[in-house]
Structures are given as C-alpha cells and as structure tokens.
Amino acid sequence: MSRHETSLAHAARIERVVAHIADHLDSALDLEGLAAIACFSPWHFHRVYVAITGETVADTVRRLRLHRAAVDLNRTALPIGRIGRRAGYGSVAAFTRAFAADYGTPPAAWRRHGQGLRPDGPKHGDVKMPNAAPAYRTPVHYDVTIETIEAQTLIAVSHLGDYQEIGKAFDRLMVWAGPRGLMGPQTRFFGIYYDDPASKPKSELRSEACITAPLDIAPGQDMHRQVIAASTVARLVHKGPYADLDVAYAWLYHNWLPQSGREPGDAPCFEEYLNDPRSLPPQEWLTAVNLPLKG
Numbered sequence: 001m002s003r004h005e006t007s008l009a010h011a012a013r014i015e016r017v018v019a020h021i022a023d024h025l026d027s028a029l030d031l032e033g034l035a036a037i038a039c040f041s042p043w044h045f046h047r048v049y050v051a052i053t054g055e056t057v058a059d060t061v062r063r064l065r066l067h068r069a070a071v072d073l074n075r076t077a078l079p080i081g082r083i084g085r086r087a088g089y090g091s092v093a094a095f096t097r098a099f100a101a102d103y104g105t106p107p108a109a110w111r112r113h114g115q116g117l118r119p120d121g122p123k124h125g126d127v128k129m130p131n132a133a134p135a136y137r138t139p140v141h142y143d144v145t146i147e148t149i150e151a152q153t154l155i156a157v158s159h160l161g162d163y164q165e166i167g168k169a170f171d172r173l174m175v176w177a178g179p180r181g182l183m184g185p186q187t188r189f190f191g192i193y194y195d196d197p198a199s200k201p202k203s204e205l206r207s208e209a210c211i212t213a214p215l216d217i218a219p220g221q222d223m224h225r226q227v228i229a230a231s232t233v234a235r236l237v238h239k240g241p242y243a244d245l246d247v248a249y250a251w252l253y254h255n256w257l258p259q260s261g262r263e264p265g266d267a268p269c270f271e272e273y274l275n276d277p278r279s280l281p282p283q284e285w286l287t288a289v290n291l292p293l294k295g
Helices: 003-023 031-038 045-053 057-075 080-086 092-103 107-113 167-180 242-260
Strands: 145-149 152-160 189-193 206-212 224-228 231-239 269-273 286-293
Touching: 003 031, 003 045, 003 057, 003 167, 031 045, 045 057, 045 167, 057 080, 057 092, 057 107, 057 167, 057 242, 080 092, 080 107, 092 107, 152 167, 152 189, 167 189, 167 206, 189 224, 206 224, 231 242, 242 286
Parallel strands: none
Antiparallel strands: 145 231, 152 206, 152 224, 189 206, 189 269, 231 286, 269 286
16 A cells, blocks of 8 residues: 555544444443454554544543533533543542533533523523523623625535534544545534424434535545535624534524524524634634525
C-alpha cells in the first residue's frame, strides 16, 4: 500500500472503534478489546487512535459519558449518584468535580437551571413555552438575523434516534475526513434535523451529520452526498452545551416566529457548529440554528 492508502485503511479501522465506543458507553471498553475491533496490535493501537482522532480513548469515553449525563440531568429525575455511576464515577463527589470541570457548574445546579421551561415553568417573554426542554430560570433571549445563505455541498452520515446521540455520526465523519485532508480551517460542519423531537419517539427521529467536501471526494462507506440549498434563513447563535439547544428551538418557534411576520420554508432546520467541541469546554460551544424561511 502507498502511504495514503495505509492512512485511509487505518482511519477505517478507527471508525469502527469510535462507533463501538458510542454504542457501548456502559461497557468496560478496555484497550485490548478496542484494539481487537480495530485489528491492531495492543502495542500500537492507542498511538494510531490518538494520531487519527486527536484525543485519547479515555478522552473520548469521558466526553461522551459526560454529554449523556448532561442530557440525563435535564431530561430525567434519576438521582445524581446514579447518573454519575453510569458516567463511570464511583462517588457523587468525583462526578461533581468532573462534570463541573467540563460544564462549568455542578450537576445539581445544572439540573436546577434546567427546570425553568417545564410545562408548569415560568413564562419567557410574552409566550409560555410548553413542553420545552431545559432552560435557565432567568428569561432567555437570542438575537435573530435574516440571512441569505449559499448552497452547501456536503458528505453526510444518516442518524436515526435521539438527536443528542448524533455525536457518534460526527465522530465517524471526522475520523474518515482527517486522512483525506478534509479537516482544514475551511471545513464546516452541519447537522440537519428532519423531525420535531416532540412529534415522535426518540428512536424514530431522523437527522444527518454533515461535513463540507469537494465534489471530487467520494463519500465513504454508509455515507452519501447531501446539499443544503441556497435559501433565506432566520439564524441565531446558541452559546453553551448541545444538551441545551432545545431552549434555542423553543424560543425561536414560540417567541420569535409568531412576532416576525415570516413563514417557515419547505426545508428542515439545520445547525452549523462554529467551533471545536473537543478543544473547548461545553459552555464555550457555539451553534448556529438556522430556520429556512419562505421568500
């Protein structure tokens, strides 16, 4: 094999590991077992993994488990100790330290902040937002801009299930894209979301993780071409964890849209991820939420 072919082959094997980790977060995930999935010697597997993903296996597992914990704190009434144990921590104190280090607030405070927009919660602005998922007790507000966007040619991985688990599709894309030279500063990441999460069971929600790529790059296995058409969109930027993006959608549809005089277009909402969630703490993540409009 040439050097390039070897790099692509290694990336495909690491893709299998990334997918396995995301699907088995409650398992032990020892390095020898993961090395076997990648068909690498245990002596070399982890160096290859770090070279391709830019993080250690422990970093990947920790990141995904804490994200799941943040979602559980917002969505469920499970005891914090149980959520912490599921994330791999032996005590509430250890979980609290780890969660606060990444999310900027202890899990108990995170959960309290997430009660503001329950069906019996306070009104935000002039509109109560029933069935909205987590938000802050203080009123939320976003600046919305009307923008004309150019068409984006993308390579996509389909995801069926809870939107909060689409990260594993993005991890697959990044592992695939790196050896192909597609992870430069010009690269853009988008998520397309076809369903209202309140409209059907989480297991049936349809979405796509997408990356910009030149037309001469063929999609990888189980990937496909996707296009975001040129259009006019209402755009807001959410700063904070992805687990809180329900707040932005609730505000956009319940507060901004009825007062805007605009009508939604015949295309799904999509998100653009404006900075790197691997190198920044969750409270610094920036996500542009785009609502296509008529006209």
